[in-house]
Amino acid sequence: MQVIQQQFQVAFSYPVVFTRNVFDPANPVLADLLAAGEPGIRRALVVIDSEVVRLNPGLLAQISLYGEAHRARMVFAAPPFQVRGGEICKHEPSEVAEIHALVERHKICRHSFIIAIGGGAVLDAVGYAAATAHRGVRLVRLPTTVLAQNDAGIGVKNGVNAFGRKNFLGTFAPPFAVINDAVFLGSLPLRDRRAGVAEAIKVALIRDREFFDYLYDERARLASFSPDVMERMIFRCAELHMQHIGGGGDPFESGSSRPLDFGHWVAHKLEELSASELKHGEAVAIGIALDSLYSRRQGLLGEIELRRIMNLLETVGFALNHPALSWLDVEKALSEFREHLGGKLSIPLLAGIGTKVEAHEIDIALMKQCVGALFERASARTDVARASLESGARRVA
Ligand SMILES: NC(=O)c1ccc[n+]([C@@H]2O[C@H](COP(=O)([O-])OP(=O)(O)OC[C@H]3O[C@@H](n4cnc5c(N)ncnc54)[C@H](O)[C@@H]3O)[C@@H](O)[C@H]2O)c1
Ligand SMILES: [Zn+2]
Structure with missing residues (x-):
């Protein structure tokens, strides 16, 4: 018997930034993050929770203005793509394939970004699409619910449901960055x-x-x-x-x-x-x-x-x-x-x-x-x- 033992380690690091009004053109946080470390204009595809759009009527226009204001460093490759908000997008995840198609159509490469905006369910489904396109497109998460800002949106997991089981399909894929904007919580139902x-x-x-x-x-x-x-x-x-x-010693839950x-x-x-x-x-x-x-x-x-x-x-x-x-x-x-x-x-x-x-x-x-x-x-x-x-x-x- 012959064995060649492979062994390597990969270090992961990502920030969770707390800010307000992330799409105010005067707020540089998002553009700074996308531009960090690499020259050239960064391409990004925005995928957004439909409920967030519905309850924040000026948001899509604001996102577009943000792109205009920062066009020297970043460009939105297409208008924001809306994903059905809530568990439905994980339960019947037709949008995952649509996101893959958008990645292909708009030339989102492994050095481009998917910016996912929404509750934990949308972030999980978009994260799954991002992790599986090109074996992993950089993901920036903008969680818009309390649960997503304090848990679902800041970790290393994504997933969709299958065979009636929660998170049956999914990957461990740390994000590039997370931006927690408390202003999003303003439209969130009390429940x-x-x-x-x-x-x-x-x-x-x-x-x-x-x-x-x-x-x-x-x-x-x-x-x-x-x-x-x-x-x-x-x-x-x-x-x-x-x-x-x-620090827990098992970020990808192998144990x-x-x-x-x-x-x-x-x-x-x-x-x-x-x-x-x-x-x-x-x-x-x-x-x-x-x-x-x-x-x-x-x-x-x-x-x-x-x-x-x-x-x-x-x-x-x-x-x-x-x-x-x-x-x-x-x-x-x-x-x-x-x-x-x-x-x-x-x-x-x-x-x-x-x-x-x-x-x-x-x-x-x-x-x-x-x-x-x-x-x-x-x-x-x-x-x-x-x-x-x-x-x-x-x-x-
Ligand atoms: N990946 C992980 O590590 C992880 C951890 C915990 C939970 N989760 C998953 O997260 C999901 C639950 O996430 P959740 O609690 O954020 O719920 P959710 O994503 O289902 O969102 C709840 C509802 O609020 C809407 N919404 C989102 N943001 C809003 C806003 N700012 N204003 C108004 N409406 C808004 C959504 O469209 C949805 O209808 C579950 O699928 C769970 O399995 C994942
Ligand atoms: Zn939980």
């Missing part, structure tokens, strides 16, 4: 603002007790999406996610564990079971509640800590009792999660707020009890809220 908070609670729970305390203390202002709390929350959440990806995926084994399943009626962040909130409950019943988490977690989730406004929870097959969901990761089962649990442990076995009967307990608890809260609303209505009458 989507809330959904993004779940990932911040998640990362605080597994990595940073102080950050959790901050979110807990500010829970009332978080519930009303106070801009300063939201911006601080997004920044710290993004920072923690990036520290983990860069069996996915330490950032606290609450996610069930979240992914609930998204599927609800046919995406539940948003990713909403499903993650339920997943956090469930795995916290399980951590408590395993004796890992204190009662007061559990109460603080539930209180924070509920104060922010998450409903923890979606019907999909009652359709959940715990065993099947865990086995599919393991299958997606490959290797052995590894589920992050909490050994206190800010401290995560990996569980390689789950007590199915206990987990089922937790699902039942969560469902009953949340239903009881709904009944109390309904009764108090009705008695309020009677008093008014």
Whole structure:
């Protein structure tokens, strides 16, 4: 037998820049990033979430003005291409092929750029198209939702759904750069603002007790999406996610564990079971509640800590009792999660707020009890809220 052992390392580096009004012609951030390091005029294809266009009527004109203002350094190869916003673009991803065709037609090469503007779903689908055209066209992401700015848009993954399974097709492909512009969040529906908070609670729970305390203390202002709390929350959440990806030793998830995926084994399943009626962040909130409950019943988490977690989730406004929870097959969901990761089962649990442990076995009967307990608890809260609303209505009458 003869073996030639190949071995090399590739270093990745990309900035996540926080700015405002990225397409204001006076804002040089985007043009500076595209022009950095190489002479000549950079070509870029803009792909944008249709909802962002719909709710920001002047945006397309502004993008075009931006191109005019910076034409000495960059050129938009075509008018912005609109992609259907939300999970549909991952679920029926016809636009991926259309983006490939645009790359070919407009001569977008490996030194050109795709600029993806949108929520996490659009960024995932466009990222997949960018990573597979020419084996990887440079991607600049402009996330426009809370969840995309603090999680989905700043990492190294992309993907679309297939065979009814989330992210079945996808690649690990670090972006060239990410630009987080808080102004985009102005048009975001309240439900989507809330959904993004779940990932911040998640990362605080597994990595940073102080950050959790901050979110807990500010829970009332978080519930009303106070801009300063939201911006601080997004920044710290993004920072923690990036520290983990860069410093966690496994950016491309070759191992069996996915330490950032606290609450996610069930979240992914609930998204599927609800046919995406539940948003990713909403499903993650339920997943956090469930795995916290399980951590408590395993004796890992204190009662007061559990109460603080539930209180924070509920104060922010998450409903923890979606019907999909009652359709959940715990065993099947865990086995599919393991299958997606490959290797052995590894589920992050909490050994206190800010401290995560990996569980390689789950007590199915206990987990089922937790699902039942969560469902009953949340239903009881709904009944109390309904009764108090009705008695309020009677008093008014
Ligand atoms: N790649 C990753 O590492 C990663 C991580 C977490 C989540 N995700 C994926 O991200 C997706 C969820 O992303 P999301 O929470 O951003 O939701 P989303 O992309 O589905 O967006 C939610 C809705 O808001 C609209 N929208 C986007 N920006 C808007 C704006 N500024 N104003 C008004 N409407 C706007 C979208 O069109 C959509 O209808 C899921 O598919 C999830 O799997 C990926
Ligand atoms: Zn997530």
